[in-house]
Amino acid sequence: MEKFAKIKELVASVETDAEKFYNAGNAAAGTRVRKGMQDLKNLAQEIRAEVTEKKNTK
Template identity: 70%
Template sequence: MEKFEKVKQLVADIETDAGKFYNSNNGAAGTRVRKAMQDLKVLASEIRKEISEKKSAK
């Protein structure tokens, strides 16, 4: 559950940069959003792996 909380926090953290990119065409903010989205992808993959392991253990 700890990793899920990290996902929620990460999404909340990038909201400002996403707004800057989409509304103001700020390229640097877009780069930060892309990096955060990659981090989010890695975290989601880890969560999927944990869930699969936990289901298999039953």
């Protein structure tokens, strides 16, 4: 559950930059959004692996 909480925090932190990019056209904010999304992808993959491992050990 710890990593799931990190995902929620990450999404919240990217939200401000997403608004700046989509509404104000701030290119630097777009770069931060892309980095945040990559971090989110990696964290989600870690959670998937944990879930699969836990499911298969039972």
